[in-house]
Amino acid sequence: MTTAALPQPVSHRVLRNLGILALPLIVLVWSLADPTLGQEVVEWIPYLASGFAMNVVIAVLAMALGTLVGALFGILELVPHRIVRYPVVAYVQVFRNAPHLVLIFATTYIFPFEIVVFGNYLPFPDWVKAVIGLAIPASAYVAEITRGAILSIPTTQWEAAKGLGFARSEALRWIILPQCLRRSLPPWMNVAASITMGTALASLVGVHELLHAATDASTAVRRLDFTIIAYLVVMAAFFLLCYPISRLTRRLEGRFKAA
Amino acid sequence: MQHMSVTDLFISLTSRIGLNYEFLVSGYEAQIWRDGFVTTLYLIAALIPVSLIAGVTFAACLTSGRLWLSVPVRAFVELTRNTPTLVQLMFSFLVLNNLVSNMVGGAQNNPLSPFFWVIAVVGLHIAALHAEAIRAGIEAVPASTVEAAQAIGFSRLQILRYVEIPLAFRASLPAIVNNLINLAKLTTIGNAIAVSEITYASIMVWTQRDNVVSLMIVILLFFSVINFVIARIGSWVERRLAVPGYGL
Numbered sequence: 442m443t444t445a446a447l448p449q450p451v452s453h454r455v456l457r458n459l460g461i462l463a464l465p466l467i468v469l470v471w472s473l474a475d476p477t478l479g480q481e482v483v484e485w486i487p488y489l490a491s492g493f494a495m496n497v498v499i500a501v502l503a504m505a506l507g508t509l510v511g512a513l514f515g516i517l518e519l520v521p522h523r524i525v526r527y528p529v530v531a532y533v534q535v536f537r538n539a540p541h542l543v544l545i546f547a548t549t550y551i552f553p554f555e556i557v558v559f560g561n562y563l564p565f566p567d568w569v570k571a572v573i574g575l576a577i578p579a580s581a582y583v584a585e586i587t588r589g590a591i592l593s594i595p596t597t598q599w600e601a602a603k604g605l606g607f608a609r610s611e612a613l614r615w616i617i618l619p620q621c622l623r624r625s626l627p628p629w630m631n632v633a634a635s636i637t638m639g640t641a642l643a644s645l646v647g648v649h650e651l652l653h654a655a656t657d658a659s660t661a662v663r664r665l666d667f668t669i670i671a672y673l674v675v676m677a678a679f680f681l682l683c684y685p686i687s688r689l690t691r692r693l694e695g696r697f698k699a700a
Numbered sequence: 701m702q703h704m705s706v707t708d709l710f711i712s713l714t715s716r717i718g719l720n721y722e723f724l725v726s727g728y729e730a731q732i733w734r735d736g737f738v739t740t741l742y743l744i745a746a747l748i749p750v751s752l753i754a755g756v757t758f759a760a761c762l763t764s765g766r767l768w769l770s771v772p773v774r775a776f777v778e779l780t781r782n783t784p785t786l787v788q789l790m791f792s793f794l795v796l797n798n799l800v801s802n803m804v805g806g807a808q809n810n811p812l813s814p815f816f817w818v819i820a821v822v823g824l825h826i827a828a829l830h831a832e833a834i835r836a837g838i839e840a841v842p843a844s845t846v847e848a849a850q851a852i853g854f855s856r857l858q859i860l861r862y863v864e865i866p867l868a869f870r871a872s873l874p875a876i877v878n879n880l881i882n883l884a885k886l887t888t889i890g891n892a893i894a895v896s897e898i899t900y901a902s903i904m905v906w907t908q909r910d911n912v913v914s915l916m917i918v919i920l921l922f923f924s925v926i927n928f929v930i931a932r933i934g935s936w937v938e939r940r941l942a943v944p945g946y947g948l
Contacts (some may be wrong), residue, residue, distance in 0.1 A: 538924045638783065638785070652786065669795050675791075684778065684782040
């Protein structure tokens with residue numbers, strides 16, 4: 442029982458690194474063991490990859506938009522004027538508590554399928570609506586992270602900045618926010634991982650992404666073993682993307698806690 | 701002057717600001733929608749104990765110090781934390797459910813419903829998150845406390861039951877409440893396999909009535925209220941269980 446306190450043995454590290462590759466290895470070995478199945482897999486991999494590219498694009502854009510809006514809202518949550526603060530706090534509370542799927546449904550079914558800009562009809566594709574649908578909860582989470590990070594900086598620093606002649610906004614920009622960046626990185630990465638996994642929900646509104654592609658592929662091939670392996674590929678793809686993020690997050694958390 | 705019920709009044713008032721709740725007086729769609737809310741609440745009520753029991757079991761395996769217990773559980777925890785729950789649900793429903801059907805000789809004999817698969821997949825997913833929180837809590841129990849328990853003759857299981865879990869549960873309660881809020885939100889993925897929870901029921905209504913915004917407002921309020929209640933109960937439990945002087 443005392444081993445719990447000791448550094449983890451080498452075997453654990455080996456197991457953990459093997460674990461990352463376990464799913465791709467299963468897919469590979471199974472494909473090699475059954476050549477007819479392997480051929481189907483090779484045939485469908487480009488189609489699945491195009492789906493996964495869509496997941497990555499949605500995740501990156503949703504996080505970019507969510508971070509911009511969220512950082513701004515996090516600051517606005519601390520503005521002394523109630524007329525600014527209350528609507529922002531309400532936005533954050535409602536959308537932090539809302540299921541991602543509900544927000545994706547909301548943006549998909551409420552936004553029009555095309556928009557008019559200066560008399561030109563521009564298409565408004567479903568995947569862009571999914572980006573907005575995921576950016577909304579992302580912005581609410583990022584706002585909470587930003588607010589928490591700003592509040593975690595001791596008030597004395599604000600006072601010291603004031604004493605040095607900084608205005609409130611200058612102190613925020615040059616003294617408080619740079620420190621917040623470091624503290625909010627691990628929770629921000631958690632949000633990024635959760636939004637990345639949320640992109641799979643876009644398949645339910647017909648966006649051509651990985652899960653949708655796998656469902657297409659398995660209905661086209663109609664073999665139970667192919668269905669199994671197609672979903673294993675989907676899991677492996679998400680796992681290979683999200684697991685390193687979560688490992689890094691835990692490392693950073695540990696390091697910042699020690700510092 | 702016609703007599704107006706509360707529902708009629710609500711419909712006429714909301715229609716003035718452009719919202720459409722007329723389906724509430726049509727028996728059939730209103731019934732579907734009400735059942736949707738009930739199904740979601742039922743899912744949450746069933747999932748909370750399932751996730752907690754499985755979570756404590758996982759945490760016990762993770763901290764047991766026995767590789768044959770901790771390695772498989774660790775693998776499952778990492779897998780479920782780092783892949784989308786919707787993918788897990790589709791995999792379980794399309795693959796595992798099919799295998800079960802084949803084993804019992806046809807889908808008509810398969811006792812497992814979509815409802816069961818939502819409980820199993822979401823329950824185990826949240827259990828993995830609980831397990832991580834409880835494990836962190838168990839590891840935060842001071843070594844001297846565990847040694848004291850060993851010294852007075854507690855077995856490994858007794859230490860877990862009487863010393864580690866009670867302290868770890870208190871330390872991990874904020875994280876557990878957070879997971880339960882995620883649990884409430886995750887019930888919506890039942891939509892994908894036709895469990896008639898609130899989003900599924902709402903789609904049935906808005907395809908007929910074209911009143912997405914009106915339904916969306918109620919759904920968002922519904923989840924805000926549920927999560928507010930969960931958070932409140934969580935902080936009430938936290939206060940009830942607080943050990944004076946222990947800082948938890």
